[in-house]
Amino acid sequence: MKLLNESKTFGGRYLQYSHQSSTVKGDMRFSVFLPEAASDKKPVPVLYWLSGLTCTDENFVQKAGAFRKAAELGIAIVAPDTSPRGDSVANDDAYDLGQGAGFYVNATQAPWAEHFQMYDYIVKELPKLIEANFPVSDRRSIAGHSMGGHGALVIGLRNAERYCSISAFSPITNPINCPWGQKAFSAYLGEDKQTWKQYDACELLSDKHAVLPMLVDQGDADNFLKEQLKPTNLVRAANEHGSALELRMQPGYDHSYYFISTFIDQHLAFHHKCLMD
Amino acid sequence: MKLLNESKTFGGRYLQYSHQSSTVKGDMRFSVFLPEAASDKKPVPVLYWLSGLTCTDENFVQKAGAFRKAAELGIAIVAPDTSPRGDSVANDDAYDLGQGAGFYVNATQAPWAEHFQMYDYIVKELPKLIEANFPVSDRRSIAGHSMGGHGALVIGLRNAERYCSISAFSPITNPINCPWGQKAFSAYLGEDKQTWKQYDACELLSDKHAVLPMLVDQGDADNFLKEQLKPTNLVRAANEHGSALELRMQPGYDHSYYFISTFIDQHLAFHHKCLMD
Numbered sequence: 001m002k003l004l005n006e007s008k009t010f011g012g013r014y015l016q017y018s019h020q021s022s023t024v025k026g027d028m029r030f031s032v033f034l035p036e037a038a039s040d041k042k043p044v045p046v047l048y049w050l051s052g053l054t055c056t057d058e059n060f061v062q063k064a065g066a067f068r069k070a071a072e073l074g075i076a077i078v079a080p081d082t083s084p085r086g087d088s089v090a091n092d093d094a095y096d097l098g099q100g101a102g103f104y105v106n107a108t109q110a111p112w113a114e115h116f117q118m119y120d121y122i123v124k125e126l127p128k129l130i131e132a133n134f135p136v137s138d139r140r141s142i143a144g145h146s147m148g149g150h151g152a153l154v155i156g157l158r159n160a161e162r163y164c165s166i167s168a169f170s171p172i173t174n175p176i177n178c179p180w181g182q183k184a185f186s187a188y189l190g191e192d193k194q195t196w197k198q199y200d201a202c203e204l205l206s207d208k209h210a211v212l213p214m215l216v217d218q219g220d221a222d223n224f225l226k227e228q229l230k231p232t233n234l235v236r237a238a239n240e241h242g243s244a245l246e247l248r249m250q251p252g253y254d255h256s257y258y259f260i261s262t263f264i265d266q267h268l269a270f271h272h273k274c275l276m277d
Numbered sequence: 278m279k280l281l282n283e284s285k286t287f288g289g290r291y292l293q294y295s296h297q298s299s300t301v302k303g304d305m306r307f308s309v310f311l312p313e314a315a316s317d318k319k320p321v322p323v324l325y326w327l328s329g330l331t332c333t334d335e336n337f338v339q340k341a342g343a344f345r346k347a348a349e350l351g352i353a354i355v356a357p358d359t360s361p362r363g364d365s366v367a368n369d370d371a372y373d374l375g376q377g378a379g380f381y382v383n384a385t386q387a388p389w390a391e392h393f394q395m396y397d398y399i400v401k402e403l404p405k406l407i408e409a410n411f412p413v414s415d416r417r418s419i420a421g422h423s424m425g426g427h428g429a430l431v432i433g434l435r436n437a438e439r440y441c442s443i444s445a446f447s448p449i450t451n452p453i454n455c456p457w458g459q460k461a462f463s464a465y466l467g468e469d470k471q472t473w474k475q476y477d478a479c480e481l482l483s484d485k486h487a488v489l490p491m492l493v494d495q496g497d498a499d500n501f502l503k504e505q506l507k508p509t510n511l512v513r514a515a516n517e518h519g520s521a522l523e524l525r526m527q528p529g530y531d532h533s534y535y536f537i538s539t540f541i542d543q544h545l546a547f548h549h550k551c552l553m554d
Contacts, residue, residue, distance in 0.1 A: 008531065009538065014535050068539075261287075262285075262286050
């Protein structure tokens with residue numbers, strides 16, 4: 001790991017690293033917040049934050065205002081990048097495909113399959129790296145925004161034994177039924193739509209009862225609400241097997257970090273309760 | 278005024294505008310946070326935030342995490358840009374002169390004098406515009422970071438009747454005695470150093486007792502501390518006439534917004550007390 005940036009904040013430390021990932025076969029960046037309380041004798045739990053389209057590891061750490069509450073609660077935060085990057089990595093001119101748009105899947109199709117293995121990176125390689133190098137426990141929760149909200153829901157639902165709780169802001173809840181998801185999944189996974197369902201939160205919830213608690217906030221002034229995000233599909237799917245989803249429609253809020261910053265403290269408190277259980 | 282962006286946040290509103298400024302003779306941008314409580318019947322006081330070198334009106338509003346506390350306290354925040362901008366405005370290739378580096382002075386020298394009238398813009402034109410168009414009172418405080426900390430100190434000290442309190446993070450306290458200030462003042466004000474003193478917080482404090490309370494936070498891991506910021510000069514000058522300066526050296530903190538976000542709530546509480554007096 002190579003340290004790129006370091007700043008003291010709220011008594012703890014903000015750290016940014018790059019490392020050579022064997023999963024995505026290239027350099028990956030991530031950001032970490034470590035509360036002052038974290039030590040090898042007193043490891044702290046970790047919230048993984050997955051960001052949305054066009055984002056890097058830095059958007060959340062700069063704009064969400066999450067470190068104050070995380071410091072108070074004694075929670076570490078890890079924010080990975082949203083895809084592999086670099087001149088040798090496949091890309092597309094559109095903002096919603098390729099670099100910055102990994103969609104947290106393991107791609108099976110050329111030219112994406114070589115590097116775009118974000119599902120395995122987030123589920124397996126990154127937590128192993130974090131737990132080997134920082135004073136954190138193996139208590140994990142996962143959260144995200146938009147494409148990252150989709151990632152958090154899918155990864156949490158498929159790996160309930162690895163996480164304590166799931167939350168999302170404005171998630172793409174049903175990617176197999178929206179333009180962003182259909183475009184990305186066609187490219188990364190190919191035209192056999194059966195292979196798409198493992199990466200769709202609504203499909204996963206329709207299939208069985210979810211054991212983890214889920215908190216979702218969605219602004220009702222979000223421009224992407226009806227065409228891309230479809231939160232009512234998530235509620236319907238969660239109800240099929242009585243999964244514990246709290247979805248809150250927040251009146252007047254949009255898709256931005258001004259929305260996320262307003263409610264991030266409540267998400268951190270929700271995860272804290274589950275992480276400490 | 279032209280509305281460029283609007284988002285609901287912490288129950289209030291983030292707004293970004295451009296307007297045609299008669300003072301700087303061109304378009305200027307500013308950002309505003311209005312707490313939910315603000316109304317024509319119940320106008321709220323305003324904190325003006327002046328940003329540092331290279332910044333626009335957006336850095337503070339995105340990175341400081343200030344809106345949560347401002348909403349709670351019922352304070353509006355106005356963050357102007359740091360200089361005039363545009364193809365027809367004089368500029369320099371360096372980051373510390375020209376666009377993004379107005380230094381909150383009224384330039385007297387070519388080619389800067391035509392547009393770089395930031396002192397008058399901040400003191401006169403902007404508050405008039407804000408108070409005519411938003412549900413705010415004429416209770417004002419002023420704060421800033423680095424170059425903007427210099428601006429806040431100088432503007433507050435020279436216009437005590439217009440403000441209730443002054444605060445700064447990592448301010449350039451003594452620009453006539455540091456490289457950033459000497460370069461900028463030479464360009465904007467010319468070689469007669471007598472004209473520089475009206476824009477130097479240490480000179481102003483050495484000249485007379487300051488009637489406004491001042492809070493300054495300075496990280497001791499700030500790379501610019503010794504060569505550019507010189508907080509001990511400010512303490513010495515404030516002591517000459519018994520001016521009320523609280524300067525806090527914060528161990529381990531650097532020059533970044535990770536530092537500002539850590540202590541911004543305390544600055545807002547300090548201003549709130551003075552604004553409500």
